Amino acid sequence: MSKSFYLETFGCQMNVVDSERIVALLNDIDYRQVDQPEAADLILLNTCSVRDKAERKVFGHLGRFKPLKDRRPSLIIGVGGCVAQQEGERFLDKVPYLDLVFGTHNIHKLPAMVRQAEIGRGQIQETEFLDRETRLSLFPERSEGDSCTRFVTVMQGCDNFCSYCIVPHVRGREVSRPSGEIVREVRELAQMGVREITLIGQNVNSYGGKEADEIGFAELLRRVHDVEGVERIRFTTSHPKDLSDELIDCFGELPKLCSHLQLPVQAGSDRILKQMNRGYTRGQYLAKVDRLKQVCPDIRLTTDLIVGFPGETEEDFRQTLDVVRQVRYADAYTFLYSPRPGTAAAAFDNPVSQMEKQRWFDELLEVQTAIGRDIWAGDVGSTLEVLVEGESRQKGGQLFGRSVWGRIVNFDGDPALIGSLVEVRINRSLRNSQQGELVTAAAV
Numbered sequence: 001m002s003k004s005f006y007l008e009t010f011g012c013q014m015n016v017v018d019s020e021r022i023v024a025l026l027n028d029i030d031y032r033q034v035d036q037p038e039a040a041d042l043i044l045l046n047t048c049s050v051r052d053k054a055e056r057k058v059f060g061h062l063g064r065f066k067p068l069k070d071r072r073p074s075l076i077i078g079v080g081g082c083v084a085q086q087e088g089e090r091f092l093d094k095v096p097y098l099d100l101v102f103g104t105h106n107i108h109k110l111p112a113m114v115r116q117a118e119i120g121r122g123q124i125q126e127t128e129f130l131d132r133e134t135r136l137s138l139f140p141e142r143s144e145g146d147s148c149t150r151f152v153t154v155m156q157g158c159d160n161f162c163s164y165c166i167v168p169h170v171r172g173r174e175v176s177r178p179s180g181e182i183v184r185e186v187r188e189l190a191q192m193g194v195r196e197i198t199l200i201g202q203n204v205n206s207y208g209g210k211e212a213d214e215i216g217f218a219e220l221l222r223r224v225h226d227v228e229g230v231e232r233i234r235f236t237t238s239h240p241k242d243l244s245d246e247l248i249d250c251f252g253e254l255p256k257l258c259s260h261l262q263l264p265v266q267a268g269s270d271r272i273l274k275q276m277n278r279g280y281t282r283g284q285y286l287a288k289v290d291r292l293k294q295v296c297p298d299i300r301l302t303t304d305l306i307v308g309f310p311g312e313t314e315e316d317f318r319q320t321l322d323v324v325r326q327v328r329y330a331d332a333y334t335f336l337y338s339p340r341p342g343t344a345a346a347a348f349d350n351p352v353s354q355m356e357k358q359r360w361f362d363e364l365l366e367v368q369t370a371i372g373r374d375i376w377a378g379d380v381g382s383t384l385e386v387l388v389e390g391e392s393r394q395k396g397g398q399l400f401g402r403s404v405w406g407r408i409v410n411f412d413g414d415p416a417l418i419g420s421l422v423e424v425r426i427n428r429s430l431r432n433s434q435q436g437e438l439v440t441a442a443a444v
């Protein structure tokens with residue numbers, strides 16, 4: 001008889017992809033996914049330690065599962081992802097009712113770990129980092145799922161060591177998957193009806209840079225662009241220092257490449273960028289943005305911003321605000337700085353007071369929200385190309401899809417349209433989505 005599992009995913013798209021892999025591996029050993037932890041034989045949390053808040057959430061959620069374990073000792077509870085990698089054995093000490101801890105390089109071992117836990121082998125931990133060759137051999141051959149949009153992992157890890165970031169410490173060094181394998185996967189997905197591909201990696205646009213005889217990211221984009229059946233291409237997450245002129249030109253040359261780019265700036269002051277070890281100056285960043293806008297005038301940029309980095313002054317913060325006003329981001333993920341243990345910045349002096357941080361954060365949010373509202377409201381009355389992804393969860397009879405800029409668009413339509421490109425006239429722009437009406441059901 002098959003068993004059931006409940007899975008919660010925290011954090012970024014890399015974790016979403018890892019969770020897809022976890023689902024596939026568990027399906028292979030006859031575990032079926034359920035929506036409620038109460039109905040599960042196995043509960044897993046795929047965790048993120050990039051932000052302090054996400055990490056605290058993990059411990060909060062685990063506490064919620066303790067009464068279930070008390071009532072049903074055969075229930076298996078496991079934790080994977082970045083917090084698991086970071087904490088390792090300490091996790092098992094901190095949470096004594098935990099059965100499994102698996103790190104970011106050990107997802108492939110999960111079926112064997114679950115089998116051991118089923119026969120009561122005690123607490124099991126697998127958090128070792130693997131060597132490059134083993135990691136390359138373990139890239140999943142095909143992304144899982146049944147949507148017309150898919151993530152395809154092209155690289156993993158990061159060598160940048162931004163001073164505030166835990167990723168290189170918990171995901172390991174950068175490795176790029178062979179381009180031939182990536183293109184083959186994209187081709188297979190296209191044959192299965194997938195229309196939109198998002199190439200992902202912690203530092204996606206440094207793809208190939210550390211591998212002898214491998215192509216660069218711009219050439220990879222061109223090869224993916226050549227695959228018949230693929231209608232849209234996106235990529236994330238990009239590092240500004242690796243945004244080459246050749247890559248910028250792709251936005252003008254490749255019609256399938258969506259005119260949206262997530263380009264994390266983090267701060268607008270050179271002094272703080274240096275402290276963050278970001279590898280670019282404000283001037284270099286703004287020059288790249290100018291070039292992007294020249295090559296692709298309708299491009300929309302989104303970004304990540306950190307406020308309250310150690311030593312940040314009012315003047316530094318004003319420079320961040322100034323960049324936000326100059327670039328006019330369509331959206332921004334804004335964060336209050338919090339030190340991550342194990343990173344260089346955790347040892348920096350001059351912490352910014354909570355009150356100051358919060359004041360800057362509120363002001364930044366106000367400025368950015370107004371800019372974003374303006375940009376998205378500007379779409380009202382225009383007709384946009386939308387890739388229909390599914391039925392809307394919010395309102396019966398509605399479909400949802402995304403414009404080239406990645407914004408969710410909801411509209412009334414026939415579910416037979418799922419998987420096709422349609423034209424939708426935008427009637428309303430809401431906080432995180434848009435409402436529209438179908439203009440033509442014919443594929444664009």
Ligand code: SF4
Pocket residue numbers: 158159160161162165166167168202203239
């Ligand atoms: S580029 Fe910097 S912020 Fe991004 S994952 Fe690497 S170290 Fe972290």
